[in-house]
Amino acid sequence: MVEVMNIFLLQTVLLVFIQLFLILILSPFINTLMKKLKALLQGRIGPPLMQGYYDLSKYFQKETVVSNQTSPIFLITPFVVFSATLLASLLVPTYITITPLFILGGIILLVYLFGLARFFMAQAAMEPGSGFCGMASSREMMLAMLIEPVLLLSLFVLALMAKSTNLPNIVNWLSIQGIHLFTPTYVLAVIALLIAGIAEMGRVPFDNPETHYELTMIHEGMFLEYSGKLLGMMIWASWIKQLLILSLLANFIFPYGYSASASLPILFTGLLFYFAKVVIVCLIVVLVETVIAKVRLFRVKDILIASFVISIIALVISISKDTGGLGL
Amino acid sequence: MNEAILLQFSFLLFIFGAISALTLNFFSKKLSIVCSSVIGIIGSSLSLISSILILLHKSKLVFSLYFIKPIGPLELIVDPLAAFFILLISMLSIPVLIYSIGYLQAEYMEKNVGVLGVLYHLFILSMILVVCAANAFLFLFLWELMTLISFVFVISDTKSIESQKAGFIYLLMTHIGLAFLLFAFLIFAKYSGSFSFSSFQSVSHGLPNNLKSILFIFMLIGFGTKAGLIPLHIWLPEAHPAAPSHISALMSGVMIKTAVYGLLRFVFDFLSPFPYWWGLTLAVFAIITAMLGIIYASLENDLKRMLAFSSIENMGIILLPLGIGMIFFAFDQKELASLCIIASLFHSLNHSLFKSLLFMCAGSVISVTHTRNMEKLGGLIKLMPQTSMFFLVGALAISAFPPFNGFLSEWLIYQILFSSFQIHSQAVKIFAPVCGALLGFTGAICAATFVKAFSSIFSAMPRSHQPVHAHEVSLSMRLGMGIPAVFCLFVGIAPFAIMPLLQSASEAVIHTNIKSNSFFANNLLINLGANHFAALSPGLIFALLVFFFTMFYFLCKMVGNKMPIRKDETWSCGVTPKAEFEHTPTGYSQPFGVIFRELYTPESFYYKYIYLPVVNGLINISHRVKPIQSGNLQLYLAYIFITLILCLVWLRL
Numbered sequence: 012m013v014e015v016m017n018i019f020l021l022q023t024v025l026l027v028f029i030q031l032f033l034i035l036i037l038s039p040f041i042n043t044l045m046k047k048l049k050a051l052l053q054g055r056i057g058p059p060l061m062q063g064y065y066d067l068s069k070y071f072q073k074e075t076v077v078s079n080q081t082s083p084i085f086l087i088t089p090f091v092v093f094s095a096t097l098l099a100s101l102l103v104p105t106y107i108t109i110t111p112l113f114i115l116g117g118i119i120l121l122v123y124l125f126g127l128a129r130f131f132m133a134q135a136a137m138e139p140g141s142g143f144c145g146m147a148s149s150r151e152m153m154l155a156m157l158i159e160p161v162l163l164l165s166l167f168v169l170a171l172m173a174k175s176t177n178l179p180n181i182v183n184w185l186s187i188q189g190i191h192l193f194t195p196t197y198v199l200a201v202i203a204l205l206i207a208g209i210a211e212m213g214r215v216p217f218d219n220p221e222t223h224y225e226l227t228m229i230h231e232g233m234f235l236e237y238s239g240k241l242l243g244m245m246i247w248a249s250w251i252k253q254l255l256i257l258s259l260l261a262n263f264i265f266p267y268g269y270s271a272s273a274s275l276p277i278l279f280t281g282l283l284f285y286f287a288k289v290v291i292v293c294l295i296v297v298l299v300e301t302v303i304a305k306v307r308l309f310r311v312k313d314i315l316i317a318s319f320v321i322s323i324i325a326l327v328i329s330i331s332k333d334t335g336g337l338g339l
Numbered sequence: 340m341n342e343a344i345l346l347q348f349s350f351l352l353f354i355f356g357a358i359s360a361l362t363l364n365f366f367s368k369k370l371s372i373v374c375s376s377v378i379g380i381i382g383s384s385l386s387l388i389s390s391i392l393i394l395l396h397k398s399k400l401v402f403s404l405y406f407i408k409p410i411g412p413l414e415l416i417v418d419p420l421a422a423f424f425i426l427l428i429s430m431l432s433i434p435v436l437i438y439s440i441g442y443l444q445a446e447y448m449e450k451n452v453g454v455l456g457v458l459y460h461l462f463i464l465s466m467i468l469v470v471c472a473a474n475a476f477l478f479l480f481l482w483e484l485m486t487l488i489s490f491v492f493v494i495s496d497t498k499s500i501e502s503q504k505a506g507f508i509y510l511l512m513t514h515i516g517l518a519f520l521l522f523a524f525l526i527f528a529k530y531s532g533s534f535s536f537s538s539f540q541s542v543s544h545g546l547p548n549n550l551k552s553i554l555f556i557f558m559l560i561g562f563g564t565k566a567g568l569i570p571l572h573i574w575l576p577e578a579h580p581a582a583p584s585h586i587s588a589l590m591s592g593v594m595i596k597t598a599v600y601g602l603l604r605f606v607f608d609f610l611s612p613f614p615y616w617w618g619l620t621l622a623v624f625a626i627i628t629a630m631l632g633i634i635y636a637s638l639e640n641d642l643k644r645m646l647a648f649s650s651i652e653n654m655g656i657i658l659l660p661l662g663i664g665m666i667f668f669a670f671d672q673k674e675l676a677s678l679c680i681i682a683s684l685f686h687s688l689n690h691s692l693f694k695s696l697l698f699m700c701a702g703s704v705i706s707v708t709h710t711r712n713m714e715k716l717g718g719l720i721k722l723m724p725q726t727s728m729f730f731l732v733g734a735l736a737i738s739a740f741p742p743f744n745g746f747l748s749e750w751l752i753y754q755i756l757f758s759s760f761q762i763h764s765q766a767v768k769i770f771a772p773v774c775g776a777l778l779g780f781t782g783a784i785c786a787a788t789f790v791k792a793f794s795s796i797f798s799a800m801p802r803s804h805q806p807v808h809a810h811e812v813s814l815s816m817r818l819g820m821g822i823p824a825v826f827c828l829f830v831g832i833a834p835f836a837i838m839p840l841l842q843s844a845s846e847a848v849i850h851t852n853i854k855s856n857s858f859f860a861n862n863l864l865i866n867l868g869a870n871h872f873a874a875l876s877p878g879l880i881f882a883l884l885v886f887f888f889t890m891f892y893f894l895c896k897m898v899g900n901k902m903p904i905r906k907d908e909t910w911s912c913g914v915t916p917k918a919e920f921e922h923t924p925t926g927y928s929q930p931f932g933v934i935f936r937e938l939y940t941p942e943s944f945y946y947k948y949i950y951l952p953v954v955n956g957l958i959n960i961s962h963r964v965k966p967i968q969s970g971n972l973q974l975y976l977a978y979i980f981i982t983l984i985l986c987l988v989w990l991r992l
Contacts, residue, residue, distance in 0.1 A: 071899030078909040080799050080916070082720045084731075086904070087888075090895070094887030098880065115883075116875045119753045120741065122779065126786055127740040133790045137922065139909040140799030145922020148794075152787035153930040159783040164776035171760055171772065176753070176873045236909060240895050312934050323773065330768045 027101060027112065033282075034100040038250040039063025041257065041289060046221075048297045063250070070243030078139035078236050088135035089237070089244035092128040096248045096255070099124040103255045104182045104262055106278070106285035107270045117176035118166045122159065125211070125252065129155055132245070136233035147232025150308065154217065154229065157315040158210045164322040165203035168196065169263060171329065178259075185266035192266070199325035201263055205295070206318035208256045210311075213249070215300040217311055254289070257296075261288035343400050345389035346417065349429075352382030353464040360456025368452050372443050375456040376436045379463070383432040386425055386467060393422035394840045397847075402471075411533035416473040423684060423844035424470040424593075424600050431592045431695050431823075432463050438699050438819025439585045441812060445706045447583065455495070455583070462488045462586075466593060470600050475524040475534040479517070485597070486513045489590055492582040505577035512574040516564030520601075523557040526550065527609070536609075543609045551610055555617050558605050559624075566598035566658065567651045569628040570945050575651055576635070580643035580711065584702025585819075587643060588695035591650040596687050599657055603680065606665065607848045615764065618665025625662050626774050629655030633781045634938055637788040637931050640924050642701050642711045645792060646694070649737065652781060653690045657683050659778070660752050663759065663771065670762050673851040679755050680845040681838075686748035688837070689830065693736040693745060696823040700730040703816055704796060707809040713795045713924040715803035722809045727797040729820040734789035736827040739782055742881035744830035752778065754873050784931070791927045800918040832881045 043063040050057025059065075077085060101112050102121045129151065136148035170176045173184035185192060210217040213230040222228045234245050265288045270281030306314065360375035393400065400417040407413060417425070439459070443452050465485040472478040490513075494506035528534050531542040546554075560571065567575040575595075579587050602621075606613070632651030639645040664679025703726045704719065705711055720727040736743035756778070759771030801807050811817070830837060909916045932939065967978075 068899075074900060074902045074905060076905045076907050079906040080718075080909055082724075082727075082798070084720070084798075087892075090888050090892050093891055094884050097887050098883050101883075112876075112879070114874045114876050115879055116750075117873055119750055120875065120880070123739065123741055123746055123782075126738070126783065127735075130735065130738060130740060130786050130790060133787075134794055134798070137790070137794030137798045140916060140918070140921045141909045141911065142920050142922055145794075145927065148790070149787075149922065149927045149930055152783075152790060153934060156780060156783040156787060156931070157934065160776040160780040163779035164772060167757065167772045167775055170757065174760065176757055240899060244891070244895065308930070309933055319776070322776075323769075326769055326772055330765050 023112065026107075026109075030101060030105065031097065033105060034097070034251055034254060037286075038247065038254040039067055041254050041293065042250045044290070045293050045297055048294060049300060052297060052301045067243055067247060070246070071240050073239040075239030075241055077238070077241070078141070080140045081135075081138040081236075084131075085135050085138040085236075086241070088131045089241045089248070091131045093244050093248045093251075095124045095128040095131075096251045100251060100255055102178055103258050104179050104269075105258050106281040108183045108186060109179050117178055118163075118170060118181075119176060121178070122163055122166075126155070126159070128248065128252070132233050136236075139236040141236055144233055144235050147229050147235070150229045151233060154210065154213075154311065157312055158207055161203065161315050161318045161322065162207040162211060164319060164326075165200050165207055168200040168322055168325045168329065169204070171326075172196065172200075182262050182266055182269075185263065186269060188266075194328075196325045196329040199321050199328070203318045203322040203325065204263060205260060206314065206321075208260050209296060209299065210315060212253045212256050212296075214296060216303045216306045216314065219305050257289050257292050258285070261285070261292045264288075264292065342389045342392045342396070342398065342417075343402070345385045345392070346400070346425075347402075349382040349386035349389065350464065350467075352378055352385065353460045356382060357457045357460035357464075360460065361453045364451070364453025364456070368448060369444065371453050371456060372440055375460065376440050379436045379460055380433055382460075383429040383436065383463070387429040387433070390417075390422040390425040390429065391840065393417060394419050394426065394843045397843050401473075410476045411474060411535040411538065413477050414473040414535065415468065415471040415477075416536075417471050419843045419847040420600070420603060421470045423840065424596065425467050426840065427596060427688060427691055428463060428466050428470075428593045431589065431691050434819045434822040435585050435588055435592075435695060435699070436819075437822070438588075438702075438816050441815035441819070442583075442585050442699075442702055442706065445813065445816075446702075450495070458488050458491055459586075462492070462589070466597060469597055473536045475528065475536065475539070478536075479521060479524065482520070482597075483517060485594065486510075486517070489578075489582070489586070489594060492586045492590075493578045494581070495583060496581060499581075501577075502581035505574075505581040509574045509578040512564055512571065516561045516571070518561075519557045519564075520561035523554050523561065523605075526554060526557075539609045543611070546610075548614075551613065552617070555606065555610055555613065558602065558610075559621065562598040562601040562605075563624070565601075566595055566654045567628070567632075568624050568654065568658070569631050569651065570949050572628070572632070572651050573942070573945055573950070576644050576647040576942075579647035579650065580641065584643070584698055584705065587646075587702070588698035591647065591698060592691035592695035595650065595654060596657075596691065598654075599661065599683065599687055602658075602661060603683075603848055607668070611668065613665065613669060615666045615669035615767070618662045618667075618669060619767065619770065620662070621665060622659055622662030622770070622774065625655045625658035626777055627655070628652070629659065629781045630777055631938065631940075633784045633788065634931075634935050637784050637791070638928050638935075638939065640713045642704065642713055642716075642792065642796070643698070644711075645713075645788065646697055646701060649697075649785065649788065650690075650694055652785065653686070653694065653737075656749070656752065656778070656781070657686045657690065659774065660686070660755055663755055663774075666759075666762065666764075666767055667755075668849065670764070672761060673849055675755065675758055675761065677842075677845045677849045677851055678751070678758075680848055681841045682748060682751040682755055684841050684844055685751060685834075685837075686745075688841075689736070689744040689748050689827075692823045692827050692830070693733045693743075696729060696820055696827065697733040697737065699816070699820045699823075700726055700733060703812040703820065704730075704809075707812065708805045710803075710805050713792065716796045716801070716806050717799055717803075717918065717921070718797070718801040719806055719809055720797040722806070723797075723811050725811060725817050726820065727793075729817075729824045730793060730797065732824040732827055734793050736831070738786040738789050740786075742828070742831045742877060742884060744827050744834075747831060747834050747875070747877060749778070749782065750875055757873075787928075787931065791924055795924040795927065799921050800916075802918045802921065802923070832878055834877060 040063055043060055047057040099121050133148040133152050136144040170181055173181040218229040237245055268284030270277045356375045356378035360371050363371040363374050397419055402415040404413040465481050469481040469485055472481055490506055490510050493509050494503055496502040527539050531538040564571045579590055629652050632648050632655055636645050636648035639648055660679040660682040664676045667676035736745045739745040739749040753775055756771045756775040759767050911920050
């Protein structure tokens with residue numbers, strides 16, 4: 012009994028480390044990949060694929076200058092944001108249907124961990140007393156108000172189909188449905204989730220990560236007073252968050268090709284499938300970015316309300332077709 | 340019977356504390372404050388211990404006072420449900436009393452502190468007795484006493500016209516609520532022939548269904564007024580800010596929770612079985628209250644009014660699982676219903692912790708800066724580092740972020756909303772997940788509200804001369820804020836310490852026990868039929884957050900650039916940064932105002948469309964009745980004569 016427990020513990024620790032390593036290493040690459048794909052679609056050459064790592068190493072070499080108005084909260088925020096995001100990464104299934112720590116929590120914890128990170132970011136942005144940071148902070152919180160219900164409802168619809176709020180259970184349930192998966196409920200819920208996911212990542216048409224005008228940027232605007240290592244941590248954390256949402260979308264849109272067990276070759280194919288799925292979702296996001304322009308700030312509400320309505324329609328369909336407790 | 344003796348002793352101590360506050364005031368104000376507070380702390384600790392013992396032993400205490408013929412036996416009964424609310428009251432009373440030692444000395448030395456001390460003790464005592472009362476007459480008497488004492492606190496600032504107005508609205512609204520409760524009790528008494536709660540309970544099955552629904556509506560209006568359910572909330576944002584801050588902490592922390600007690604006691608004990616639309620009605624009002632309450636809070640610049648609106652929001656969040664629990668109960672899902680009650684009580688406990696903490700922090704800020712306007716504050720984090728940390732803890736807890744306590748109760752509420760798929764009603768199946776999304780909506784607005792509050796009070800530079808000379812508050816005030824702050828974190832990491840208490844209280848309402856496999860030793864696990872599975876590990880979340888934080892903090896120090904962090908001016912397009920360049924609280928909430936344009940209704944909306952029509956109607960009716968009141972004596976004699984004849988005729992028939 013003790014030995015079984017030990018093996019279980021060992022496996023868990025191993026899976027935790029693989030997951031953390033994967034997310035930490037892959038996130039700068041995926042961000043650069045999106046930039047590259049976008050550049051290619053727009054007929055530009057784009058940055059080299061290793062640009063994300065170059066950027067990070069540059070940030071860590073630079074001197075850190077902070078505003079003299081700030082308190083220690085400003086200095087610890089990058090680490091709070093980074094740890095909350097990293098903790099969230101243990102909840103999201105990537106290449107394998109079980110997450111390393113399934114006991115930790117489910118979709119609600121995921122959304123609230125992002126919320127915790129956002130709270131500290133928005134607070135830190137107010138610390139230096141700069142007008143630009145403050146504006147970005149207020150706009151980010153406004154966007155969060157609109158995104159959170161949409162994200163939660165679309166996740167709720169998918170969770171109701173699987174009758175569990177734990178992400179591995181949901182993904183597992185989706186993966187064993189086969190062809191019966193493609194019901195109107197599922198399709199609508201995934202569309203709503205895609206819209207909410209793009210908004211949560213802070214990409215066009217909601218926010219533009221490429222812009223460097225103080226008045227137009229929202230998410231990046233909060234980092235204006237950060238520099239050096241602290242800026243590096245903040246940016247890395249937002250890349251990680253982006254990868255987590257991409258993984259979530261990838262696994263909900265294509266619930267196939269997971270490693271079923273922890274043996275090495277199967278793990279390897281699982282990883283390959285995972286990478287391919289993420290790249291496809293990246294392509295979708297980049298295509299949306301290329302053909303759609305950024306909308307005006309207060310028009311963002313309309314898109315998100317549309318997504319909310321789509322989720323409600325998905326819910327109503329699932330209920331009206333509900334026979335014998337199956338959420339189809 | 341140890342619990343009984345402890346509880347009686349605590350009652351005596353509260354009375355003794357009241358007397359000592361008054362008498363010692365003649366000698367020295369400071370002595371009066373310190374002595375009565377210490378006696379109050381001992382009394383609260385005794386009632387706290389007693390309530391925990393009752394909850395753990397699941398015992399039931401009965402104190403019979405008198406038997407008055409038309410009213411029935413005057414009894415105090417302390418069952419686990421009442422004990423839970425005694426726990427809430429006495430748990431909060433201790434830090435508030437510690438806080439008040441410093442707070443009264445800083446703020447109220449020119450006032451009559453003896454009277455404040457007397458009222459404080461009577462306020463606590465009346466709240467404890469309200470939840471014990473087992474007789475409608477006694478209950479209403481104590482309910483009224485509680486209201487009147489808090490009314491005196493509200494108008495304690497005699498110089499301000501606003502607080503007098505607030506007191507008037509408070510008195511008016513609570514008496515409308517009282518009238519509805521009185522109606523409900525009189526109808527009950529007519530059927531049962533006695534005012535005692537046990538007779539109410541025995542007669543409940545014999546009541547006609549329509550009458551029961553009317554009784555429920557009356558209870559909802561009566562208790563909803565106290566709870567601040569929108570649109571009955573109009574007194575709350577006026578009255579809570581007007582009271583002294585330590586009393587605001589108690590009013591928001593526990594007094595409005597007595598409404599939750601009332602609903603739990605009367606609906607589940609006296610009116611069951613009931614149809615499910617009752618629960619749906621309550622839940623709909625609750626979610627509207629939560630949403631509108633926090634939208635108002637986000638646009639408010641007055642610190643204490645903002646906290647009062649946030650209390651309205653939290654009452655919505657507390658009543659939401661209660662409504663859903665009633666739905667489950669009506670569909671005979673007893674286990675889920677008791678989980679709902681646990682969630683509701685858990686959030687009541689958490690809300691009293693962090694809301695009292697926030698009100699005490701607000702009191703500290705106001706006592707050193709003499710303004711409640713967030714526009715005029717700023718930069719206090721450097722002058723009051725400890726107060727600002729306590730406020731940050733409160734802000735994180737109320738925004739329901741892990742690893743603090745608010746997150747756990749909201750997580751439970753999400754889970755019970757999610758379990759609604761087990762109910763065979765399509766309306767509920769659609770309503771509950773949408774409610775979940777709206778709860779997320781309120782959560783996000785709450786976070787924004789508290790980022791705005793914290794940053795505009797504590798961050799950056801002072802925006803007026805008022806915060807410039809602020810200083811850290813006295814030790815007793817910091818201690819008073821520290822205790823709830825520590826408990827916010829403790830409950831958030833180890834909810835299992837208080838889970839048995841919550842379970843015991845919910846068993847007193849719904850006589851079923853949740854299967855022991857629902858809550859495991861180290862994780863919060865829900866496994867309630869139909870494969871519904873959810874897990875949460877609060878301890879592990881905290882441990883991992885701390886681990887990641889320390890690891891990356893030190894890793895980051897070791898790699899890369901080794902130069903120390905340099906401090907320099909904030910970049911302000913090349914000019915010297917000034918406080919005027921900052922984003923103000925009004926500016927911060929401006930985008931929220933734009934997106935909530937359709938939902939945001941100013942205060943006058945409720946007066947114009949709900950209260951004024953009722954008032955005008957009443958005035959209209961009195962105008963119609965006026966002609967028969969001529970003041971002529973002969974006419975009145977004629978009325979009496981006609982009435983007499985009609986009575987005789989009626990009796991003859």
